[in-house]
Every structure is written in C-alpha cells, then in structure tokens.
Amino acid sequence: MSDGSAAPAIELVDVMKRYGEAVALDGLSLQIQAGEFFCLLGPSGCGKTTTLNLIGGFVPLTSGELRIEGRRVNDLPPHKRNVNTVFQNYALFPHMTVAENVAFGLRMEGLPASDIGRRVDEYLELVDLAGFHDRYPGQLSGGQAQRVALARALAKRPAVLLLDEPLGALDLKLRKQMQVELSRIHRQVGTTFVFVTHDQEEALSMATRIAVMAGGRIRQIGSPREIYQRPVDRFVADFIGESNFLGGELRNDGPGPIFRLREGTELPVVPGFGSTRTTGPATLMVRPESVAVGPIAPTGPAPMAVIAGRAANVAFMGNHTRITVKTDAGVLVSIRFHESGKGAAEEEMVDREVHVWWDPRESTIVAAGDEPDVGEETGGG
Amino acid sequence: MSTEIVGGAAVAPPASPRSGRAARLRQLAPFLPAGFILIGLFFVPLALMFVFSFWSTDVNLDVLPVWTLENYVNFFENPGYVRTLLKTMLMGAGVTLACLVGAFAVAYFLARYVSRRWARFALLLIIVPFWTSYLLRVYSWQAILGEHGALNQVLMALGVISEPSFLFVYNDVGTFIVLVYVYVPFAALVLYSSLERFDFTQVTAAQDLGANSLRAFRHVLLPQIRPGIITACIFVFIPILGEFLTPSMVGGASGLLIANLVANFFKNALIPEGAAIGFMIAVIVLILLIAFRRYLRVEDVYARG
Numbered sequence: 214m215s216d217g218s219a220a221p222a223i224e225l226v227d228v229m230k231r232y233g234e235a236v237a238l239d240g241l242s243l244q245i246q247a248g249e250f251f252c253l254l255g256p257s258g259c260g261k262t263t264t265l266n267l268i269g270g271f272v273p274l275t276s277g278e279l280r281i282e283g284r285r286v287n288d289l290p291p292h293k294r295n296v297n298t299v300f301q302n303y304a305l306f307p308h309m310t311v312a313e314n315v316a317f318g319l320r321m322e323g324l325p326a327s328d329i330g331r332r333v334d335e336y337l338e339l340v341d342l343a344g345f346h347d348r349y350p351g352q353l354s355g356g357q358a359q360r361v362a363l364a365r366a367l368a369k370r371p372a373v374l375l376l377d378e379p380l381g382a383l384d385l386k387l388r389k390q391m392q393v394e395l396s397r398i399h400r401q402v403g404t405t406f407v408f409v410t411h412d413q414e415e416a417l418s419m420a421t422r423i424a425v426m427a428g429g430r431i432r433q434i435g436s437p438r439e440i441y442q443r444p445v446d447r448f449v450a451d452f453i454g455e456s457n458f459l460g461g462e463l464r465n466d467g468p469g470p471i472f473r474l475r476e477g478t479e480l481p482v483v484p485g486f487g488s489t490r491t492t493g494p495a496t497l498m499v500r501p502e503s504v505a506v507g508p509i510a511p512t513g514p515a516p517m518a519v520i521a522g523r524a525a526n527v528a529f530m531g532n533h534t535r536i537t538v539k540t541d542a543g544v545l546v547s548i549r550f551h552e553s554g555k556g557a558a559e560e561e562m563v564d565r566e567v568h569v570w571w572d573p574r575e576s577t578i579v580a581a582g583d584e585p586d587v588g589e590e591t592g593g594g
Numbered sequence: 595m596s597t598e599i600v601g602g603a604a605v606a607p608p609a610s611p612r613s614g615r616a617a618r619l620r621q622l623a624p625f626l627p628a629g630f631i632l633i634g635l636f637f638v639p640l641a642l643m644f645v646f647s648f649w650s651t652d653v654n655l656d657v658l659p660v661w662t663l664e665n666y667v668n669f670f671e672n673p674g675y676v677r678t679l680l681k682t683m684l685m686g687a688g689v690t691l692a693c694l695v696g697a698f699a700v701a702y703f704l705a706r707y708v709s710r711r712w713a714r715f716a717l718l719l720i721i722v723p724f725w726t727s728y729l730l731r732v733y734s735w736q737a738i739l740g741e742h743g744a745l746n747q748v749l750m751a752l753g754v755i756s757e758p759s760f761l762f763v764y765n766d767v768g769t770f771i772v773l774v775y776v777y778v779p780f781a782a783l784v785l786y787s788s789l790e791r792f793d794f795t796q797v798t799a800a801q802d803l804g805a806n807s808l809r810a811f812r813h814v815l816l817p818q819i820r821p822g823i824i825t826a827c828i829f830v831f832i833p834i835l836g837e838f839l840t841p842s843m844v845g846g847a848s849g850l851l852i853a854n855l856v857a858n859f860f861k862n863a864l865i866p867e868g869a870a871i872g873f874m875i876a877v878i879v880l881i882l883l884i885a886f887r888r889y890l891r892v893e894d895v896y897a898r899g
Contacts, residue, residue: 271798292804304799308817317813318803369803 220283222247222373222405223268228277230263237263239429250399250406252420260429261409269298269375282372297366298375303358305350311361312346318369336364356387367402376408392418413453425449447579450498457545463495472497476541480518481573495578503575504547506536510570519570524562534559538569545569647869655863665870682852686834689773693830697781705789720779732843735772739763764846772840781826788822824889835875
C-alpha cells in the first residue's frame with residue numbers, strides 16, 4: 214500500500230487470455246489512473262468483457278500481469294481484490310430487501326451493525342433511493358434496480374468499480390438519464406470506474422478516456438474527443454460515429470501534403486493528422502457534420518477541400534438534415550444541424566449539381582488504404 | 595353441456611341473488627368428478643380406517659363394532675412395534691438426506707454447467723427406469739446385492755472377500771440402498787426445477803461482494819431454493835413411511851419397516867390393529883404436510899418429465 218498512491222489504479226502488462234484455441238485477449242497492455250471514468254468500447258467478441266472479468270477476478274489470465282493499485286493480483290480470488298462489480302443483469306438478491314442487498318457486502322466484511330446501517334443509508338442516498346430500504350428487488354423498476362446494484366457495489370468503497378454494460382437493459386430515455394446520473398455519482402465518490410459497453414454514445418458521453426477494442430487488442434486509447442476527431446484507423450472511425458471514407462493516394466511532392474482522389478481531384482490535408490506515413494495509398498476520413506454542401510464552394514484565405522457532385526437525396530431528420538451527395542469519388546453524407554432563426558432550403562438542392570467542401574483540419578488520414586482486419590472472435594463479449 | 599356451463603357463467607348478468615348462486619354452483623360443476631374421486635377413494639376409506647381402528651375383533655377374527663382404545667395401546671406397549679416405527683422414521687430421514695445430497699450434485703451440475711436442452715435430456719434418462727415396474731427393479735437389486743449377485747462376484751473376483759457377503763442385502767443396508775435408488779430421481783427433478791430458475795450470476799455477485807463459496811451458498815443460493823429442498827424432502831420421506839415392497843424383498847427379517855407391520859396385520863386379518871397403525875402414519879404425514887405447506891411445490895414433481 215505504501216507505493217499505492219503513485220501506482221495506477223489498474224495496470225495490465227502484456228495480458229493474454231485464451232479459451233482453448235481461441236485467443237480472447239492478445240497481449241493487452243493498459244494503465245488506468247485513479248479517479249478515471251475509463252471505458253472499454255468495442256463490438257461483441259472484442260474482449261472487453263473478458264478484460265473486465267480478468268480485473269474482477271472471475272476468470273484467470275493465461276499470461277501477463279495484472280496489478281491493482283500497484284499490487285500484483287493475478288492469483289487473488291474476487292473477494293480479496295479491492296474491486297467491485299455492477300453486473301449486466303444487476304444480479305440483485307431477490308430474497309433480500311434493498312437495504313439487505315446493500316448491506317450484504319458489508320456483512321461479509323464483518324462490519325459492526327451500526328456502521329452497516331449508516332453506510333447503507335449513505336449509499337442509498339447517493340443513488341437517490343433514500344427510503345427504499347424495505348422494498349424487494351421484485352418491486353423495483355429497471356432504473357431503480359440499477360441504482361441498488363450501484364449502491365451495493367459502491368458501499369464496499371472499492372478502489373475500482375467495474376460496470377458491465379449496466380445500462381444495456383434500460384430503455385433509451387432511462388439510459389440517457391442514467392448516463393447523467395453515473396457521471397454525477399462518479400464525480401461525487403471519485404472512485405475509478407471501468408465501464409464496458411458496445412454503445413459508442415454511452416462511451417463518449419461519460420468516459421474520461423476510452424479504449425476502443427477489436428479482436429482482443431486495443432485499437433486506440435484516448436479522450437472521447439481524440440477518439441472521435443482523430444481515429445487512428447478505419448475500424449475506430451467506423452465504430453464511433455458516422456464517417457465518410459475516400460480512397461486515394463497521399464502525396465507530398467508539392468508545397469504541402471495533398472490527398473489525391475482516384476479520379477484526380479486533389480484535396481489539401483493537414484500534415485500529422487492521423488497516419489504517420491506521408492505518401493502512398495491511403496483513406497481519408499471526414500465526419501458528416503464537417504461536410505458542407507452548396508451550389509458553390511466558398512473561397513477564403515484557407516484552402517478548402519472541395520469535390521463536385523450531385524445531391525442525390527435530402528432528408529429532413531427533425532433536428533438536422535441529411536444530404537447525400539454522389540461524386541466521382543463516391544457517396545458523401547453531409548449533416549447540417551438546424552440553427553434557430555435560419556430557414557434552410559436544402560430540399561431545393563435535390564438532383565442539382567452541387568459542391569461539397571470541408572476544412573482540411575476536419576479530415577484525418579486513417580489506416581493506409583487497407584480494410585480493417587477485424588476477425589470474429591469467440592469468448593468475451 | 596359443458597359449453598352451456600361455460601357460456602352461462604361468462605355472460606351471467608348480475609341479477610337476483612338466487613340466479614347468482616345458481617351461476618356459482620354451475621361454476622363448481624367442473625370440479626365434481628375430482629371431488630367424487632377425492633371423497634370416494636380417499637376420505638371415505640380414511641374415515642373407515644379411522645373407525646375400524648377403534649373397533650375390536652372376536653376369536654373368529656370378525657370385526658365387531660365394539661369401541662376400544664386397545665389397538666393403539668397395544669402398539670405403544672409393544673417395544674418392537676415402536677422401534678419399527680422409529681426405525682422407519684430414521685430410515686426415511688437417512689434416505690432423504692442421501693437423496694438430497696446426490697440429487698443436488700446432479701441438479702446443480704445440470705442447471706449451472708449444461709445447456710437446458712441437454713439437461714432436459716439427462717433428466718429424461720434419470721426418469722427412464724420408472725417406465726419399468728417397481729417390482730422388476732427391486733428384483734434386479736436383489737440380483738445385484740444377493741448371495742450370487744453382481745456385487746459379491748465383483749468383490750470376490752477382486753479378492754476383497756473370499757465368501758459371498760450378506761453385508762448389503764437382507765438387512766437395513768439393502769433397504770437403504772434400494773430406497774435411495776428409487777427416490778433419487780424425484781429429488782433430482784424437484785431440485786433441478788428450483789435451480790433452473792436460479793440466476794447463478796448472483797453467486798458471482800456474492801463472491802464479488804466478499805463472500806467465499808460457502809457463504810455465497812448459504813446466504814444466496816440456499817434461501818432461494820429452500821422450497822425445492824423441502825418439497826424434495828417431503829416427496830422422499832412420506833412415501834418411505836408406506837414402503838413395504840423393498841424392505842420385504844431386500845430387507846430380510848431385520849430390515850422391515852412400519853408398512854410391513856401394517857401389511858402383516860392385514861394379512862393375518864387383524865384389521866383393527868392394522869388400521870390403527872395405518873391411521874397413525876396418516877397423521878404423521880398430515881402433520882408434515884401442514885407444517886411445510888407454505889413451501890410445497892407439487893407442480894415441480896408432476897408437471898414435467
């Protein structure tokens with residue numbers, strides 16, 4: 214514990230996990246600092262749940278090292294790690310009241326009854342369920358059950374709280390509310406949260422840092438903003454949000470780097486964004502909301518990336534309008550969010566010749582031309 | 595007829611009290627066959643047995659309607675009878691415990707580690723022996739445990755013993771073995787259906803919260819399958835109070851149970867004495883059922899398989 218304050222809350226060093234022949238985690242290394250709201254994000258089978266189960270102690274690792282607060286815990290059973298879990302289906306004890314559920318972990322610790330009572334009150338209040346002591350889990354709504362599970366795990370005052378897709382069973386509206394709630398609770402208790410989800414929106418809205426996983430490996434670690442704006446490869450770009458991809462060649466024989474589309478159009482790019490390579494076949498990524506559409510591209514001091522095309526479809530989506538433009542380089546999607554006081558007339562553009570353009574700083578070079586090599590994995594989730 | 599009853603009950607207007615009562619009576623009509631069976635085949639014989647147990651017999655063994663407590667007094671004044679009753683209870687308890695332990699292991703494994711489809715198949719295999727007659731199965735056990743039975747031949751071939759052993763047959767051990775064999779499937783069915791409903795992530799959650807396996811079992815699993823355990827106990831223990839075939843075939847002279855006593859009385863035309871013991875068994879069963887009625891889940895035993 215002496216060196217615990219300086220050590221990361223969780224550290225994985227070259228962790229392998231195999232289920233028989235299948236590789237669930239392939240040399241994972243990861244550091245999670247104390248107090249982070251860290252999210253493991255990826256499609257099912259990417260190894261995120263396996264990672265969580267390893268940290269929780271529910272499955273043994275094949276090789277590598279796992280440290281919690283600087284202490285090697287590879288061989289420690291779950292109840293001897295300073296870690297607690299909120300399970301996907303909550304796993305509340307149906308034969309116990311809400312208070313008994315929250316008290317369970319404290320009773321197992323052997324705390325005196327008066328302390329248990331005080332802590333149960335404290336944590337039920339934290340999750341906004343004061344006065345629910347005597348209810349049974351069967352009498353709770355999904356959101357309330359979720360809060361009880363949270364209080365039950367947090368009452369143990371763990372160094373790390375693991376959350377396994379805890380919002381998956383809730384409906385959309387409740388999920389949004391719980392996202393706000395979880396963020397508040399995280400700020401209030403200051404515990405390290407490690408959160409597993411396949412929902413990119415959940416990850417973006419709550420996490421301080423995200424690790425995007427695929428095929429038992431981490432593709433990218435970064436803040437939500439970094440991950441969204443500067444995805445390192447096509448997989449990450451595709452998994453998080455919507456993207457336009459353009460195939461072409463990165464050239465560096467002029468005054469600045471240029472992205473040359475297959476049909477010949479040259480687009481300015483910003484050096485150092487995305488892939489480190491400077492020339493050769495590549496894929497350019499730009500988010501739909503960065504793409505503007507109009508009859509003529511504006512001319513300004515900074516050069517814009519411009520492609521000519523024809524507006525194929527304009528769809529009014531409520532708070533935004535979605536414009537699909539066919540160009541020789543492929544189909545591009547543009548999203549324009551409605552601003553108050555501006556009556557847009559995008560519908561008139563359908564079937565007209567238009568230009569699409571964006572600020573080169575908004576585009577990123579992702580994985581050099583090749584397709585993502587994400588294989589289907591077994592095990593994990 | 596039946597459609598008229600159903601239709602009449604469904605659309606009966608809330609009219610005068612008289613027609614309301616008629617409607618209610620008509621609703622009871624479907625229960626009549628079951629009611630007749632219950633009364634005719636259960637309550638009436640039980641009442642007859644109750645009455646007979648207080649009557650006496652003359653020298654010709656004819657039952658006389660002369661009221662007496664002698665049949666009950668005789669029973670309690672004969673240490674052999676009382677000992678047989680106590681031994682039967684003990685045997686029942688022992689067999690129940692053995693069945694619970696064995697069945698729990700099987701049911702737990704099936705519910706936790708085997709897919710539902712294969713678990714159902716395994717349970718079917720457990721029930722298959724019940725398609726052959728009880729008598730045949732006990733004969734088979736006689737052949738296995740007997741003097742020239744498979745068990746003795748194996749043990750002799752292995753050199754463990756040099757002469758056929760009667761350790762496992764014609765005594766209480768033989769009765770015990772065969773009764774466990776007969777009743778384990780009941781317990782397994784009941785326990786499986788309890789465990790099948792149980793969400794095993796709760797055990798993981800309990801361990802996550804600091805419980806070791808034993809405490810997770812005691813505080814989380816056990817309370818939730820308690821009804822199943824009690825149902826299993828009742829469904830094993832109660833029939834053993836009436837077991838006379840197994841003890842008479844593999845129990846020998848020393849392995850007899852209380853039901854053998856009842857059978858002997860009836861065989862010797864001592865109907866009031868037999869009725870008295872029979873009625874006492876019925877009372878024991880009744881007390882057990884009343885005590886545990888809250889936990890009984892009859893549908894777990896008969897609604898599957």
